[in-house]
Amino acid sequence: MLTLDHAIANQKYRISQLHCEQATHSDQERMRQLFELGFIKGESVMLLRRTMPGSDPMVVRVGSSTFALRKAEARTIGVEMVSS
Amino acid sequence: MTESIIHFHPHGKLVALVGNPNCGKTALFNRLTGGKQHVANYAGVTVERKEGKLTLDHQKSLRVLDLPGTYSLYPRTPDERVTCDVLRGVAKGERKPDLLVCVIDATNLRMCLRFVLAIKRTGIPTVVALNMVDEAKSRGIEIDIPALSRELGLQVVPTVAIAKGGDALLRESLSTLFADLVAPRAESSPAQRNLSTIEGDSNDSHPQQPQQPQDPAIQLQQIETDHARVQSILQKLGLDQIVHHSSSDRLDSFLLHPVFGPLVLLSILFTVFQAMFSWSTYPMDLIKDLNEFLKDQIISTFAPGWLTSLVVDGVLSGAMGVITFLPQILILFLFILILEESGYLPRAAYLLDRLMGSVGLSGRSFIPLLSSFACAIPGIMAMRTIPNMRDRYVTMLIAPLMTCSARLPVYSLLISAFIPQRTVGGYFELQGLVMFGLYLAGIFAALFVAWMLKVLTRAGKQTRPLMMELPRYRWPNPWNVLIGLLQRAVIFIKRVGGNILLLTILIWFLASFPLPSSGEPIQIENSFAGILGGYLSQVLGSIGFNWQICISLIPGMVAREVAISALGTVYSLTSMGEDGLSSALAPIISQQWSLATALSLLTWFVFAPQCLSTLAVLKRESGGWRIPIISVTYLFGLAYIFSYAVFNLTNYFFSPA
Numbered sequence: 001m002l003t004l005d006h007a008i009a010n011q012k013y014r015i016s017q018l019h020c021e022q023a024t025h026s027d028q029e030r031m032r033q034l035f036e037l038g039f040i041k042g043e044s045v046m047l048l049r050r051t052m053p054g055s056d057p058m059v060v061r062v063g064s065s066t067f068a069l070r071k072a073e074a075r076t077i078g079v080e081m082v083s084s
Numbered sequence: 085m086t087e088s089i090i091h092f093h094p095h096g097k098l099v100a101l102v103g104n105p106n107c108g109k110t111a112l113f114n115r116l117t118g119g120k121q122h123v124a125n126y127a128g129v130t131v132e133r134k135e136g137k138l139t140l141d142h143q144k145s146l147r148v149l150d151l152p153g154t155y156s157l158y159p160r161t162p163d164e165r166v167t168c169d170v171l172r173g174v175a176k177g178e179r180k181p182d183l184l185v186c187v188i189d190a191t192n193l194r195m196c197l198r199f200v201l202a203i204k205r206t207g208i209p210t211v212v213a214l215n216m217v218d219e220a221k222s223r224g225i226e227i228d229i230p231a232l233s234r235e236l237g238l239q240v241v242p243t244v245a246i247a248k249g250g251d252a253l254l255r256e257s258l259s260t261l262f263a264d265l266v267a268p269r270a271e272s273s274p275a276q277r278n279l280s281t282i283e284g285d286s287n288d289s290h291p292q293q294p295q296q297p298q299d300p301a302i303q304l305q306q307i308e309t310d311h312a313r314v315q316s317i318l319q320k321l322g323l324d325q326i327v328h329h330s331s332s333d334r335l336d337s338f339l340l341h342p343v344f345g346p347l348v349l350l351s352i353l354f355t356v357f358q359a360m361f362s363w364s365t366y367p368m369d370l371i372k373d374l375n376e377f378l379k380d381q382i383i384s385t386f387a388p389g390w391l392t393s394l395v396v397d398g399v400l401s402g403a404m405g406v407i408t409f410l411p412q413i414l415i416l417f418l419f420i421l422i423l424e425e426s427g428y429l430p431r432a433a434y435l436l437d438r439l440m441g442s443v444g445l446s447g448r449s450f451i452p453l454l455s456s457f458a459c460a461i462p463g464i465m466a467m468r469t470i471p472n473m474r475d476r477y478v479t480m481l482i483a484p485l486m487t488c489s490a491r492l493p494v495y496s497l498l499i500s501a502f503i504p505q506r507t508v509g510g511y512f513e514l515q516g517l518v519m520f521g522l523y524l525a526g527i528f529a530a531l532f533v534a535w536m537l538k539v540l541t542r543a544g545k546q547t548r549p550l551m552m553e554l555p556r557y558r559w560p561n562p563w564n565v566l567i568g569l570l571q572r573a574v575i576f577i578k579r580v581g582g583n584i585l586l587l588t589i590l591i592w593f594l595a596s597f598p599l600p601s602s603g604e605p606i607q608i609e610n611s612f613a614g615i616l617g618g619y620l621s622q623v624l625g626s627i628g629f630n631w632q633i634c635i636s637l638i639p640g641m642v643a644r645e646v647a648i649s650a651l652g653t654v655y656s657l658t659s660m661g662e663d664g665l666s667s668a669l670a671p672i673i674s675q676q677w678s679l680a681t682a683l684s685l686l687t688w689f690v691f692a693p694q695c696l697s698t699l700a701v702l703k704r705e706s707g708g709w710r711i712p713i714i715s716v717t718y719l720f721g722l723a724y725i726f727s728y729a730v731f732n733l734t735n736y737f738f739s740p741a
Contacts, residue, residue, distance in 0.1 A: 028300060030549050035304055036156040037551060038195050040311045044326065048333070051342040057437050057447075057550050059340065063194040064326050066554040068434040070441075072547045 002081075004060065005074035007047040013079035015043050015062075031076065038062050039077055047074075096147045097265050098179065099138070099258065102167060103187035104199055105153035106427075106555035108215045110134075111245035111564050112187055113150040116254070119567050121150075123575065127177040131166045132468070140259045149181065155195075157202050158303060161471040171206050182265055184210040185254065190220035190227060190242075191556070193323060197314040198307070200236060210238050211261065213254050217242040228321055235317045246561045332427075332556045339431055349435050352428075353454070356419045360412050360458055361489075367411035375404045390596065398592030399585065401646065410576060412458045412489055417572045418565070420451060420466070425560035430552050437550060443531050444538025446472070446550055449479040453530070456486035460698045462576060464705050474543045480702055480711055481537075482530035484693055484719060487523045493645040493666070494689050495522055501670040502682040518686075525690050529722065587696040591642050595650070609654070613638040627688070627727040628681035628735075641696045644689060680734035684727040691723035 007013055018031050018039060039045070039062055048059040048066065056071040103109040113121075117136025126133045134150040151170055152163035159165035166175060173180030186203045188196035203210055212233075220227060233240040241257050244250030318324040339345055379396045386392045423429045433447030440447050448470045456463030463483045470476040496519075503515045538544035594613040609617070609631070617635030624634055632654045640647030652665045655672055673682070693699060693716050702712040 026546060032158065032300060032304060033160060033549060033551055035307050036158065037553075038198070038311075040308060043311070049336070049340060051340055051345065052435075052438050053342075054438070056441075057434060059336070059434070059554065061328075064192050065195050066332075068430065068437070068550055068552045068554055070437070070547065070550045073549055073551060 001078045003075050004045065004047060004069075004077040004079050005055070005058070005071050007079055009047050009049060011046065012082040013045050013047075014082050015039060015041055015045050015077060016080045017041055017078040019076055019078060027076075030073065034073065034077065037067060038065060044082065045077070045079060096137075096145060097183065097262060098147045098149060098181045099183045099185060100149040100151050100170060100181035101185050101187055102151050102171070102203060103153055104155055104189070104192075104196055106553060107153070107187050107189040107192075107196060108245045109153055109187040110150055111561060112185075112213060112215060112243060112251060112254075113148065114564055114567050115245050115251045117148055119563075119570075121567075121571070123571050126166050126175065131163050133166075133178075138255075138258070140255060140262060144259070144262060146183075146258065146262060149178075154199075156199065156307075157206075162473075163468070163471075171203075171208065181208060183258070183261060184208050185213050185258075186210050186238075187213045187215050187243075187245075190214050190217045191223060191225060193227075193318060194314065194326075197236075197317060198310045200238070201310045201313060204236070204238060209261070211254070211257055212236065212238050212240040213243045214240055215243045215245055218244045218247070218250075225323065227323065231321055232317070235320065246564075335557050336431070336554075339428070340434065345431075345435050349432055352423070352432075356416065356454075357457070359419065360415050363415050364411040368408055371404070371408050371411070375400055375408070378404075393596055394589065394592060397596065398589050401649065407577070409459050409489060410573065413455075413462045413576060414569060414573060416455055416458045417462065418569055420455070421565045421568045421572075422560045425558070425565060427555045427557045430554050433552060434554065443534040444544045445475055445478060445534055446470070446548065448552070449475060452479055453483060453486055456483040456488060459488050459490065460484050460486065460695070461701045462572070464698070464701050465575065467705065472548050475548065477706065477711055478534055478537050478544075480706060481715055481718070482533050484695070484698055484715065485526045485530040485533070485691065487526045487690070488644075488695075490644040490695070491522075491689050493648055495519060495686065497648055497666045497669060497673075498682050498686050500666070501674040502677075502679055522686060522690055525687075529691065533718075587700065588642050591639050591696075595639050609635060626731075627724065628678065628684040628731040629688075630677070630681070633681070633685060637694065640694050643697065644694050647694070678735075679738055680731045683734050684731035687727045687730045688723050691719055691726060693719040 001016070002013075004013070018034060018041070043063055046061045048061050050058040052058070054071070057068045058071065058074060060067050060069050060074065101109050101113050113134065113136065116138045119136075121134055121136040124133050124135075125131065131152060136148045136150070138146045138148045140146065149170070151167040154164040154167045157168050157171065159168045169175035170178050170181065171184075184203060184206075186200050188200060200210075200212055214227065214229065214232070217227070229240050229242060239257060241253040243254050315324065339348055379400050382392060382396055382400075420429070423432070429451065433450060435447070436450045437447035440449055449467075452463045452466040452470070454463075455466050460483050463486070464480055467476050467479050467483075470479060499515050499518055503518050506514050508514050508517060591613075594616065595611050597612055614635050616638055617631055620634040620637065621629060621631040629637075632651065635654055636647045636650035639650040648665060648669070651669060651673070655669065699712045699716065702715055703709060706712070
């Protein structure tokens with residue numbers, strides 16, 4: 001599955017799923033926080049820039065908001081490309 | 085503007101402002117209350133509580149509360165928890181609001197409307213303030229307000245928080261609702277149906293209030309349901325197209341550029357530092373002169389005695405000495421507020437996240453640490469913006485290692501007395517290099533401590549989320565910056581006025597008592613501080629400190645630079661102003677102290693927690709004794725170890741024998 005940290009910059013994607021890497025409490029907590037910020041299945045998402053060395057953190061647009069995410073967070077967001 | 089926890093209008097109707105971060109909530113709060121605000125803390129937590137008074141027509145007034153911004157009603161941080169607790173009516177020392185104003189960003193309805201739906205479920209009557217409608221309009225977002233109101237089932241009013249009169253419609257609407265609140269038995273008006281649930285006192289239980297579901301699966305489901313609902317509302321209003329922030333994106337492509345971004349950040353930081361030290365010279369001199377003038381007046385007017393000594397040597401030298409740093413702190417905060425208002429601050433945190441992440445912190449720790457170069461007190465106060473508690477505590481622990489301006493007089497004295505003025509490598513002044521080295525030593529020690537905590541603690545190894553919103557850039561509003569600055573000043577002065585004043589008096593007592601029977605002023609070496617200093621010198625003799633140094637360290641606990649005037653007292657130099665004192669002291673100590681002692685003392689000042697004010701603020705901001713105790717222990721430990729090493733190495737290599 002393609003995850004957001006591997007997405008192509010400035011290409012439109014849609015969130016297909018959020019997944020926990022492990023079912024630990026902190027992982028679930030992280031997933032809930034992403035959810036609350038709008039990283040919800042079906043929402044449009046775009047990787048704006050990965051300018052930092054090792055692309056960590058990176059700038060991501062979800063819906064109409066912009067967030068800085070660490071790579072570990074982006075890795076939990078599954079995406080699919082929107083063909084336009 | 086005052087800071088207190090007394091409610092000036094305790095029985096008035098309470099309106100609370102809620103909203104996502106970056107939606108212009110605080111700007112709207114400033115607009116509604118006109119800057120007439122009380123800043124205090126919520127009971128038991130270090131979360132700022134801001135209350136103001138909103139005067140409606142006909143002398144009616146409402147209490148308005150600015151609740152901390154939050155993304156959802158499931159709290160992540162202490163700030164967000166306060167908001168949630170207040171809305172559920174379980175916050176300590178705060179009753180449930182009678183009315184909510186839910187502030188939303190008209191240019192980002194996708195996110196804000198989900199929050200509105202969650203707020204609506206609290207059952208508290210709510211008005212939605214559709215903020216930044218002007219900006220939305222200019223970007224071609226036309227919002228059908230009556231339709232939005234219908235869809236949400238809540239009253240929606242457009243506002244422009246940054247424009248004069250931009251809150252007129254909200255005031256009107258609050259005025260109507262207020263009339264309903266004070267006359268609850270009147271025949272039902274449209275607002276009345278909503279308001280019927282909030283009759284009675286806050287202490288009543290609210291059986292009709294829905295509890296937040298605790299099961300995470302249900303919470304997630306709720307968010308998804310809300311999201312779908314928002315989608316359908318936006319679709320009906322024809323707003324489901326995402327409009328990009330083209331100007332912000334263009335700026336970002338420069339300011340977050342891998343090469344230019346860090347360069348711009350560096351030049352901003354450089355400018356801030358330059359301004360902090362150069363602009364502050366004049367006001368700081370003014371405060372010092374005023375202080376000296378007051379001392380002279382008091383000494384010449386009143387008979388010498390312990391009361392005069394208390395005022396002159398205790399209060400004026402100590403507490404006023406700390407006030408001297410206020411101009412620097414205000415200049416620093418002016419820049420931070422401007423950067424914050426403009427939306428640059430989270431970008432700076434983004435650029436620095438990698439660097440800070442390598443020692444187990446996040447980019448958000450950077451600005452508080454930067455502030456600590458002026459003074460650790462505002463730095464520690466600024467740590468409330470760090471959402472993760474572990475990160476916050478670690479940042480608190482390392483902040484005192486940043487070279488604050490109170491160390492500078494001590495450094496300059498020792499450097500001018502012991503380091504020869506000569507050029508190294510053709511370009512560099514040796515004295516300047518040593519000063520720079522002392523700064524670096526503090527920074528590296530701080531990074532090393534943070535790194536050790538990352539490696540050694542379990543919590544340090546876990547990756548913590550960043551998830552930081554990068555809001556659109558906007559021009560800082562001078563009015564909001566000014567209000568923020570005034571609030572900082574009041575908070576700083578209050579800290580000095582309370583704890584720090586008491587500590588200053590304690591230290592003065594130690595240095596001035598017991599009174600000798602002869603009635604002569606006491607020699608400092610015979611005072612309690614002198615006796616303590618004597619004991620200390622038995623321990624610190626191993627790192628080269630003589631008893632004169634040890635005595636001066638005790639008054640130096642008030643603020644580091646006070647150690648110099650204490651040294652002056654020990655060497656029987658009469659008060660002659662700071663510059664005069666330093667130049668008189670330098671030849672004496674350069675004759676009487678060895679180089680090893682001087683370098684050891686310099687090292688000591690890099691590490692030692694020689695500042696009771698900082699410890700008092702640490703206790704207050706961390707909400708307990710744990711952090712200040714850890715801080716004192718490890719900093720004195722490091723100070724001793726490094727001073728010991730420096731003293732013995734210097735003796736070994738530069739031994740006079």
